[in-house]
Amino acid sequence: MISRLANPARFMRWSTAALRWCVGLTLITLGVGLYLALIAAPPDYQQGESVRIMYVHVPAAWMALSIYLLVAVASAVALVSRHPLADIAAVAAAPIGAAFTLVCLVSGSLWGRPMWGTWWVWDARLTSVLVLFFLYLGYIALVNAFDEPGRGAKAGSVLALVGVVNLPIIKFSVDWWNTLHQPASVMRLGGPRIDASMLVPLLVMAAGFLLLFLTLLLLGMRASLNERKALALRLNSAPASGRVAGRERPVPAQLPIH
Amino acid sequence: MIDEIGHYLAMGGYAAFVWPAYGVALAVLGGLAWHSWRRHRVSTQSLEELQREFGTRR
Numbered sequence: 001m002i003s004r005l006a007n008p009a010r011f012m013r014w015s016t017a018a019l020r021w022c023v024g025l026t027l028i029t030l031g032v033g034l035y036l037a038l039i040a041a042p043p044d045y046q047q048g049e050s051v052r053i054m055y056v057h058v059p060a061a062w063m064a065l066s067i068y069l070l071v072a073v074a075s076a077v078a079l080v081s082r083h084p085l086a087d088i089a090a091v092a093a094a095p096i097g098a099a100f101t102l103v104c105l106v107s108g109s110l111w112g113r114p115m116w117g118t119w120w121v122w123d124a125r126l127t128s129v130l131v132l133f134f135l136y137l138g139y140i141a142l143v144n145a146f147d148e149p150g151r152g153a154k155a156g157s158v159l160a161l162v163g164v165v166n167l168p169i170i171k172f173s174v175d176w177w178n179t180l181h182q183p184a185s186v187m188r189l190g191g192p193r194i195d196a197s198m199l200v201p202l203l204v205m206a207a208g209f210l211l212l213f214l215t216l217l218l219l220g221m222r223a224s225l226n227e228r229k230a231l232a233l234r235l236n237s238a239p240a241s242g243r244v245a246g247r248e249r250p251v252p253a254q255l256p257i258h
Numbered sequence: 259m260i261d262e263i264g265h266y267l268a269m270g271g272y273a274a275f276v277w278p279a280y281g282v283a284l285a286v287l288g289g290l291a292w293h294s295w296r297r298h299r300v301s302t303q304s305l306e307e308l309q310r311e312f313g314t315r316r
Contacts, residue, residue: 038280048271048272049270049271049272049276050269050270050275050276052269052276053275053276053279056279056280056283057279060283096290099286099287099290100287102282102286103283103286103287106279106282106286107282107283110275110276110278110279110282111275111279113275114272114275212287212291215291216290216291216294219294219295219297219298220294220297220298222298222301222302223294223297223298223301223302224301226298226301226302226304226305227301227305229305230301230304230305230308233305233308233309233312234308237308237311237312
């Protein structure tokens with residue numbers, strides 16, 4: 001089923017409809033999520049209203065990690081099976097992951113200032129997420145450093161796979177090292193340790209971010225397929241149009257040899 | 259009414275942290291969404307133009 005849907009021509013067909021659904025669902029979910037996060041959710045008994053930063057910070061962090069995992073898996077598929085859509089998916093997902101990582105870092109800093117008394121500390125969790133951000137930037141720079149898109153994506157794939165080491169470091173950094181950052185309270189063994197009045201807005205915002213990611217991923221993949229198709233059309237049509245016109249290509253005049 | 263809005267916007271004294279956090283998220287994700295949408299539209303249009311130009315000959 002996946003290989004059927006992943007044929008580039010078929011992908012363009014089904015993604016047209018999927019894109020419409022994704023845009024609509026993203027807008028509805030984020031609208032409801034923002035209402036729940038900014039109005040319906042109660043202030044925290046210790047952190048007061050500053051806890052509302054959580055509804056941006058935590059889902060952005062989840063997306064930052066999940067998207068990197070997706071980039072790495074798509075890179076592995078691209079290296080092993082050379083499926084044409086795997087590279088395109090990895091390259092399209094990376095800037096979205098970088099954006100979510102940036103949102104996570106900035107919102108975390110804005111939350112840290114009133115709660116910890118500092119914008120930034122060089123501890124394990126914060127530093128490893130900063131490394132994740134630089135991995136995304138490095139991947140994007142490497143992919144775009146080659147004239148031929150295929151070679152760039154291949155070099156990027158290797159970097160993406162090496163960078164996977166960072167994911168467990170981020171996830172378990174709060175358990176392995178002493179850090180200002182609190183340990184996991186939702187994705188932990190034994191279930192979430194957070195009240196439903198805050199868990200529901202958090203999960204709705206997370207769903208909204210996931211839908212936004214899917215929308216942007218589809219847009220990016222479709223744009224990239226369009227661009228590759230247009231390039232192929234230009235390259236193939238250049239000599240053909242010369243023949244149709246019935247004219248020989250003009251031969252450049254010989255330069256006089258001194 | 260205006261007092262209520264002012265009270266809400268003050269975010270219990272954390273306005274300087276809560277609103278910038280949401281603002282940055284909106285700016286970064288909204289900017290990326292706008293850029294992605296534009297790139298998608300431009301690439302679709304230019305491919306359609308090329309297909310009209312060359313498509314009839316093959």
